[in-house]
Amino acid sequence: MYDPLIANTIPRDHEQGIDTYWTSHTQLPECRVSKLPEHAEFVVIGAGYTGLNAALALAQQGREVVLLDAGGIGAGCSSRNAGFMLPGSGRLSFSDYHKAFGFETAAGVQQEFASSIAHVEELVQSSQFPCDLISSRYLRLAHNQKMAKQLENQQALYEHTALDAEWFSNAEIARQIPGISWNYGGLQVTPARAVNPRALVGVYLDQVIRAGVRCIPHHPVIDWQRCGDGHRLATPAASIKAQHVLVCTNGYLAKAPFPDISARHMPVLSSILVTRPLTQHEQAAQGLRVNDMMMDTRTLKYYYRLLPDGRLLFGGRGAVTGANAADQRHQQRLEAALKATFPGLQNLATDYYWSGWISVALDAMPRVFSPTPGVYTSMGYCGAGVAFASLAGKRLAQLAMGETLPPLPFYQSPLPRFPLPRLRRMALRAFYALQRG
Ligand SMILES: Cc1cc2nc3c(=O)[nH]c(=O)nc-3n(C[C@H](O)[C@H](O)[C@H](O)COP(=O)(O)OP(=O)(O)OC[C@H]3O[C@@H](n4cnc5c(N)ncnc54)[C@H](O)[C@@H]3O)c2cc1C
Known part of the structure; x- marks a missing residue:
């Protein structure tokens, strides 16, 4: 299987050969594949919950959006998870937020987590695509x-x-x-809520298509360069110039082309x-x-x-x-x-x-942030992102459009860097050994 801590770039169609219960039970809506244009105002890299929601929120504001994925739409975790749609993300509990930031902020965090479920429900209700969403x-x-x-x-x-x-x-x-x-x-x-996670990808894809986003699967971004006041993104087939880049790759981000972002998560x-x-x-x-x-x-x-x-x-x-x-x-x-x-x-x-x-994330809290001007990312969900990654994608789009995000801890600072990123895997091995996992 593709390994983001070993590979410099993500291979095209890395998900092929991985047969999941969801992929064998769920067909996505037909996606008319566009040709890679020469430039776009916004390029979103990664078509999971984060990228699909970011692309949708941008397109709904009339922005020109190209959505790229190395594999098919939803090639990453978004088609592979357990479908627990929880009011939370990261690994911090309510009492952790309470201790670190006080009751008012902790309650604001809970409100945002509750809103993430309402956000998903709203999108599910406005789509014809069924996703087995049940109250749970x-x-x-x-x-x-x-x-x-x-x-x-x-x-x-x-x-x-x-x-x-x-x-x-x-x-x-x-x-x-x-x-x-x-x-x-x-x-x-x-x-x-409980949901069929791949069908939820279908719900978002259905809306993204209707909103006019140009979806371009099977195009891994293998290089990123600054280019004037914008960015040039290379794929094996061609390259594209973008004014703004949204990196929505979560755990699938390879060592390049964004080494600074890659060093901020495990x-x-x-x-x-x-x-x-x-x-x-x-x-x-x-x-x-x-x-x-x-x-x-x-x-x-x-x-x-x-x-x-x-x-x-x-x-x-x-x-x-x-x-x-x-x-x-x-x-x-x-x-x-x-x-x-x-x-x-x-x-x-x-x-x-x-x-x-x-x-x-090093401190167990996801983040929506801009690591460098014109580049935006949201990641570090720590395995809890069905609801929150969906809302975070919308928040990321808002950030990229210059809007102010709610004053909550995960919108106010970047993901901290791992002190010795090269040793992350060794640290994980040692951690598992300690837990006898
Ligand atoms: C086994 C498992 C079970 C889980 N269960 C749950 C659960 O029950 N509840 C819950 O809340 N969360 C769960 N999660 C976590 C949840 O699935 C994720 O938090 C969420 O799907 C993240 O969505 P995303 O869009 O940010 O990332 P992903 O869905 O992983 O999408 C990232 C995309 O980026 C693409 N990509 C990466 N690099 C490039 C590049 N250079 N160029 C182009 N494309 C690129 C990948 O192909 C991929 O499609 C689980 C995860 C796993 C693996």
Whole structure:
């Protein structure tokens, strides 16, 4: 698999040969491929949730936009994730924001996260493209007593914010989800939604096409140069001049052509398996319901949900390198974790297994920022970007059009650089070894 920490440039159609449950169940709207023009006012690089939303917001303001992707539309995480549409992003909890920035800012952050779900819903409602969006609850399940205490204490903090939280004791969780082996209680956070993530790409693509964006898939940007007061972007086929460049590549950004941006995050593999469909009896015995999205509190988390066709989706950390992404060991580790979590499900065949690159920020907080004049980026979602990357794409477009963003921490500073970027992979290996993951 393509590896952004090894490759200087992203290969064309890097996603080919990666068969996911979503790609085999979802066809995107027809996209009439444009020829690369010689210049454009705005060039958006990367056609995932961030890039599609940025392109849409620009086009809706009458701007001329070209949207490029190295692969097909939605070639990255946006077609590969678990479809948990959560009111959050990064890895900071409400109490982390509260401690670092005070209650008012933390509540503003929660409001923005709630708005990200409303933003997606608005786009889904104005598109004819179906995406299995269902109202859901996000259940953080404590994996030990210490985390149970922390989660329970968080409940009170959510009062007077845009989100609701309810603590369930271990007895209540055992009643609701009897199949779970370890159980110390859980915190339910709403609003949240579950979605078919690739179909959500379809929703955005449908709108982007109607808004007049020129979509140009299969064109990796392999070089960026300043050129007068603009920029020249090279692809293997041709190059394009742009007044403004929006880098929406998240975890898929190779070492070049934006080395300064690349050094500000860590691409990390996250993996998912999807089982055969469970029988009605198996679902009922475990207490699995399609509108529950569950995640534990381990540092290396496991997350799971029942899909509308009765299959169980189960995700967690992947391999360290792209070369090892498809290694059986990692699939087996996830299968073992599934069996340990649901001891009653020992005989579930895995029908699909795949991985994708998420973007991890040094301080666990995503950012929308301009690293250098005329270049804008949004990344560092740390594996939680279905809702927020969508709103962040719109915020990024607003920033590129000279608008002022809400005064929230992730809009007010750039992503911090990793101190020794070359050692990121070694650090990840050591971290996994410490966690015995
Ligand atoms: C296994 C897995 C499970 C996940 N589950 C969830 C979940 O349940 N909930 C949640 O909120 N988040 C989840 N995420 C994270 C979420 O999918 C991402 O945060 C989100 O999709 C990021 O969208 P994006 O548009 O920024 O990036 P991506 O969708 O990754 O898109 C980046 C695009 O940039 C393109 N690109 C890169 N470099 C170039 C270049 N030089 N030239 C041209 N194109 C380029 C790539 O081809 C790619 O299409 C998960 C991620 C993974 C991998």
